[in-house]
Amino acid sequence: MNLSGVLFFPVTPFAADGTLAEQVLAEHIGQGMEHGPGGVFVACGTGEFSALSEAEHGCAVRVAAEVVGGRVPLFAGAGGSLGAALNHARAAREAGADGLLLMPPYLAQGPGHGFKAYVEAVAAELPVIVYQRGTVVLEPDAAVELAGIPGVIGLKDGLGDIDRMQRTVLAIRETHPDFLFFNGLPTAELTMPAYRGIGVELYSSAVFAFAPEIALAYLNGDERLLTEFYAPLVRLRGKVPGYPVSLVKAGVRLRGLDVGAVRPPLVDVTAEHLEELETLIKTGLELAKS
Template identity: 40%
Template sequence: MERKAPAGILGFPVSPFTRENTLDENALAKNIEFLIDEGLDAIFVACGAGEFNSLNRQEYEESVQLAVSVVKGRVPVYTGVGGVISEALEQSKISERLGADGYLILPPYLVDSEQDGLYEYYRVLAQSTSLNTIVYQRGNAVLQLQTLKRLLDIPQVVGLKDGLGNMEMNIEFTQTIGCRLGWLNGMPMAEVTMPSYRPLGYNSYSSAISNYIPHISRMFYNSLINGDKETVHALFQDVVLPINKIRRQKKGYAVSLIKAGMEIVGLPVSNTVRPPVIPVELEHYKQLEKILESTFNKYPLDSKVY
């Protein structure tokens, strides 16, 4: 197994729910296939955007199995594991058994732990299988440099995803550890911060908008890599910052706004979420519609249609 974290634009599919609040497997399969067709570099299923916290064991297993079967080895498939450690260990075993390439270790359930406790949490989960693992820096899971360096002794640990946004800490991490880890930008609406992350060594990010306007994600990232500041600025003004402004209106919009965008462009998902996440309100839904209409007019698809 190649001990390397995926790079590029990372796809985090949502978990589509029916009106009866059950997992819509057909819609999930189509959504994953859409991301693959649009050239995303990895699929992370049953993670934060997939409302990991609300999936029962059967739904989790169905999601992983479906993702692996749809992707068919074309790109790496990662899963989300975390929360209650006994359940996280079951999830890691499911991921290995069903053929995933690795998993993203989400923060532990509620507890604000000492560094030794966080180390043990990540160590136990990373060593529970042979799969690649990426540790997630977010919420109550905030690693110090020495703790992260201890985790480097575990070959399964291949990357760190940052959802914290502490740039001083990111500089310390990347400039001390270097290429031993893959560095993933996991901030909400990661396009907003990617220009600051990339010079530090972060060469991948989770793109929420890639679920419904992946051609914009690709245009943005390619422009950033190629130093096309004019296009980056234009995409910020026309698309990224306006959508981010809506996202910041309500807690939970980091998930539900994705579903709203997908529904607007005609993908098979409804604006249905599970508590405590709330659906996008009508006013904000209409605002997103206008932004997307303007986006497709100014930045049309080359040949593909939704």
């Protein structure tokens, strides 16, 4: 599957009454598509996957499929219990998604062959990118086994253990040279120099959701953004748990689209931090234009 450039992870908008705001989601994805992302990942981490009901998840994927219209690969989040993950996968397949980002099966943790069976079941429905984070921490030999499952096409790393990831990349590429690897850390641009050093070029860009101009300027080589935008953003992100999502949603609102609040247990950005974010966005946009 051809994935390149900036990968767009849209937020999931909610109306004032807390329901899924379908039209706003369509507008949000449509705005992002105008900037030419290499792929769209709907109802994933930035899209508050864990806060969505199965019905809302299916609705979000249908909306995304209609807007994307096959122009770029479309992936949907899937995970949780096996039954839920299979329902996510089938709904995504029916909506026309091209693949899945498979989240960890939270809390329940079995031996390696148990997780392999979990992945096999979901990958039978649609191509899968396995997300390494939380309870899913893979040794290179275990990752090689997963890469051998029909339908498993990639691994997204949310751990940041460069030594482990380097060994994993080298081990998998011995037998699966076309396997996809992604930097899946929050605000991934800041760590891309390290990931590029071990041969990982793809990354999820949360910034693209609210400032595609900045994300594209960085992709095109503006290294000033690392120190003047991304590093301060990461410092702000670290001030409150859950801010990797809350800040993105706040950024979309600051750029003029009312995508509503985050759902508990996440909390919205404080007034002080919102002002700080607004200043950072202005700085990043000025750099992107210069």
